[in-house]
Amino acid sequence: MSKLPSPDAMKAKLQDNVVVKSIFRPGSIYRKGYRDTSRDRALAAMNNVLYHLHPVKVKRHGLKLTYTYCLGGLSFFLFIMLTITGIFLMFFYRPTAGAGAELAYLDMQNLRQVVTFGDLVRNMHRWAAHLMVFSVFLHMARVFYHGAYKPPREFNWVVGIILLVLTLLLSFTGYLLPWDQLAMWAVAVGTSMAGFTPVFGQQVQFVLLGGVVIGPETLIRWYVLHVLMLPFVLTIFLAVHFWRIRKDGGISGPL
Amino acid sequence: MSEEVEMDQALYEQLLAEGKSERIARAKAKAAAVRAAKAASGEATGPRPAGDGEPAPANGDGGAAAPAAAKAPVAVGARAGGGGALTPEERQARVAAALAAKGGNGGVKTETRLAGQEHTHRLLAMVPPTGIQQIRGKQEDKVYTFPHLITAEFVALLAMTVVLVVWSATIPAPLLDLANPNVTPNPSKAPWYFMGLQELLRYFHPMIAGVTVPTVGIIVGMMLPYIDKNPSVKPENRKTAYTLFTIALIFNAVLVIVGSFMRGPGFNWVWPWVDGMWFGL
Numbered sequence: 001m002s003k004l005p006s007p008d009a010m011k012a013k014l015q016d017n018v019v020v021k022s023i024f025r026p027g028s029i030y031r032k033g034y035r036d037t038s039r040d041r042a043l044a045a046m047n048n049v050l051y052h053l054h055p056v057k058v059k060r061h062g063l064k065l066t067y068t069y070c071l072g073g074l075s076f077f078l079f080i081m082l083t084i085t086g087i088f089l090m091f092f093y094r095p096t097a098g099a100g101a102e103l104a105y106l107d108m109q110n111l112r113q114v115v116t117f118g119d120l121v122r123n124m125h126r127w128a129a130h131l132m133v134f135s136v137f138l139h140m141a142r143v144f145y146h147g148a149y150k151p152p153r154e155f156n157w158v159v160g161i162i163l164l165v166l167t168l169l170l171s172f173t174g175y176l177l178p179w180d181q182l183a184m185w186a187v188a189v190g191t192s193m194a195g196f197t198p199v200f201g202q203q204v205q206f207v208l209l210g211g212v213v214i215g216p217e218t219l220i221r222w223y224v225l226h227v228l229m230l231p232f233v234l235t236i237f238l239a240v241h242f243w244r245i246r247k248d249g250g251i252s253g254p255l
Numbered sequence: 256m257s258e259e260v261e262m263d264q265a266l267y268e269q270l271l272a273e274g275k276s277e278r279i280a281r282a283k284a285k286a287a288a289v290r291a292a293k294a295a296s297g298e299a300t301g302p303r304p305a306g307d308g309e310p311a312p313a314n315g316d317g318g319a320a321a322p323a324a325a326k327a328p329v330a331v332g333a334r335a336g337g338g339g340a341l342t343p344e345e346r347q348a349r350v351a352a353a354l355a356a357k358g359g360n361g362g363v364k365t366e367t368r369l370a371g372q373e374h375t376h377r378l379l380a381m382v383p384p385t386g387i388q389q390i391r392g393k394q395e396d397k398v399y400t401f402p403h404l405i406t407a408e409f410v411a412l413l414a415m416t417v418v419l420v421v422w423s424a425t426i427p428a429p430l431l432d433l434a435n436p437n438v439t440p441n442p443s444k445a446p447w448y449f450m451g452l453q454e455l456l457r458y459f460h461p462m463i464a465g466v467t468v469p470t471v472g473i474i475v476g477m478m479l480p481y482i483d484k485n486p487s488v489k490p491e492n493r494k495t496a497y498t499l500f501t502i503a504l505i506f507n508a509v510l511v512i513v514g515s516f517m518r519g520p521g522f523n524w525v526w527p528w529v530d531g532m533w534f535g536l
Contacts (some may be wrong), residue, residue, distance in 0.1 A: 029401070041399040050405070057397040058404050070411040077412050081419065097434070105433045112430065123423035130536060131419070133448050144479075144500050147488030154480035161476045168448060175446050182535045184434035185443035189453060193465025201466075213436065255488055 053242055055250060062251035067146075071139035075167075076238065078132040085125040086227065092118060095223035097179050098216040104179040129171050136167045148252035156244040159237055166234045173226035179219060187222075188214055263287040429535050441520045442533055451507050454514035457522065 005013070014020070015032040024030045027043020034040050045056045061067060092115050096103035111118035140160060143149060149157035176187045191214070195205035210217030245251075267284035271277065293299075341349070398404075445453045455464035475482075483496055490497060515534050519525035525533070 038399070041401055044401040045399070048401075050400075054400045054404060056400055058400050060396045060398050063398065063403055063407055065407075070408070073408055074411060074415055077415055081416075102433060108430055112427075119427065120420075120423055123426070123428045124419055126428035126536075127422050127426070128419055130447075137448075141500075141504060145490075145497070147493060147496075149480040150483070150486060150488060151480075157480045158477045161473060165473060171448070172446060178430055179434045180429075180431040181434055181438070181440055182429055182431045184436070185440050186445050186535075189443050189445040190449055193452065193456070193461055196461040197466050198462060214434075215436075253488065255490070 055246060059251055059254070061254040067253065068251070069138070069142060071135050071142050075132055075135045075139055078128050078135060079234070079238070081128050082125060082132065083231065085121045085128065088117075088121045089125060090227060093177070095177065095220050096216065097219045101216075102179070104177065104219060108178045108180070129174060133167055133171050136164050140164060143252075146252055146255065150252075153244070153248045153252065156241060156248060159241045159244065163234065163237050163241060166230055166237065170226060170230045170234065173222040173230060176214075176219060176222045177226065184214055187218075260285045261288045261292070263291065431535070442518060442522045444515070444518070444533065444535065447511060447515050447534075447536065450514035451510035454510040454518070 004010075012032055015030070021031065025047040027040060027047040028034070029040075029044050034044070042056045045051055045054060089111065092111050093107045094103040097105070108122075111122050113119075143157065143160065172187070172190060176183045191205060191208050194208055195201045197204045206212065208218075208221075209215070210221040262281065263284040266287050267280050270280035270283055275283075444450065452464055452469060455468060458464070459468075485493060485496065487493060516527045516532055517524055519530055519533050525531070
């Protein structure tokens with residue numbers, strides 16, 4: 001048996017080809033010759049898709065767990081998790097209700113009992129949704145207590161409030177989709193309040209429900225809002241939010 | 256808002272007659288007037304001497320100062336063969352030479368010069384001395400995003416994934432009976448984050464609790480950075496803001512907790528440890 005090359009030699013050989021070099025830009029930690037030097041650390045951020053999100057260097061105090069508690073990042077991560085689990089659920093869910101065609105509820109039962117990992121993924125989606133609402137709330141409180149909305153970050157706070165509202169709307173539209181008693185009556189309480197909007201309350205409620213009462217039309221309407229429109233709008237505001245963090249000088253503080 | 260500068264009218268007309276553009280003629284005429292004024296008051300014009308103590312020629316010919324700068328005895332012999340990396344010793348010698356040149360010119364104030372930059376003044380000769388801005392970036396305590404921040408984020412991400420998977424694997428999400436518009440559960444409750452508003456419904460007209468309060472809340476929330484003009488971020492300087500915000504948070508939390516756990520059939524008061532809970536997530 002011939003002697004095997006050392007792991008380092010094998011790694012170098014694997015990395016030293018046109019395909020790997022074309023995928024990983026110079027400075028990538030996966031490219032041959034990465035060294036733990038200031039230059040390569042800077043390049044690792046600069047020549048990476050993450051450079052859209054993070055600068056090469058960040059303030060040291062912002063790394064402390066007790067400064068941010070990672071709340072903004074975790075909110076974003078929960079949004080990613082919700083997108084992934086939500087896409088999975090979309091494969092097995094039809095937003096149809098009404099007499100003789102209760103497909104939405106049937107699909108929910110199938111997700112729990114028939115679909116492989118269906119129950120786990122649905123649970124993850126639901127708990128992550130509650131967690132995201134909670135973490136966005138906490139993130140807002142954290143930003144307030146650090147005065148991180150003060151100039152030049154005023155507008156990013158406004159974007160943050162929009163993101164909070166969108167998060168609530170996303171959670172609320174998703175609440176209806178299981179089409180069980182909990183969903184229907186929680187939404188009934190919420191939307192009946194919207195009906196008390198001055199002047200055009202009835203119209204607001206009609207637009208929200210797609211009718212005068214909650215029914216199959218409400219379900220398809222909220223489904224489209226939940227899986228397509230609100231995530232799309234949220235993503236755009238997220239992009240502005242992250243971009244402004246960098247343009248406004250990175251993490252706030254130190255206090 | 257340009258400052259009015261006198262102009263050498265004769266030169267201006269002469270240049271115009273030579274076919275120069277109005278803009279260039281005006282600029283040159285103004286420059287000539289400034290030079291004349293400075294010469295009259297005995298002020299030196301052109302770039303300052305290159306740190307070797309030699310007085311600058313006062314004739315406004317910037318080019319004359321450059322050879323002097325090039326000849327300056329800074330970092331003589333410190334250049335390692337015309338380029339390439341320097342050894343630490345070479346760099347140290349170069350810095351020492353630059354510092355000696357800077358400190359040893361008899362009290363004449365010179366521009367700060369970095370080690371080995373003999374050419375600085377030759378370049379600066381093309382720029383009026385007053386046009387040079389010194390830009391000094393504030394030194395901040397920073398670390399590299401990779402690996403410091405990326406690692407921390409990755410750990411947080413993994414921890415959250417673990418929490419979520421364990422939670423989801425152990426606690427099932429609720430799924431009640433099929434929705435039935437004819438059977439109203441008692442009580443009917445909104446999702447927990449709206450329970451504060453639903454609790455307010457007990458005390459106020461729905462237009463107040465369901466529309467006015469959230470609308471005003473969102474608008475005031477958005478205006479908050481423009482209302483709070485206090486520039487300080489230190490907690491001890493923000494007692495009012497802290498107090499108001501904390502009261503709002505606690506108020507909201509109390510409403511949500513009461514609405515979620517202390518309300519039973521008929522939305523009447525219950526103690527959850529006595530009568531049980533009417534709460535769904």
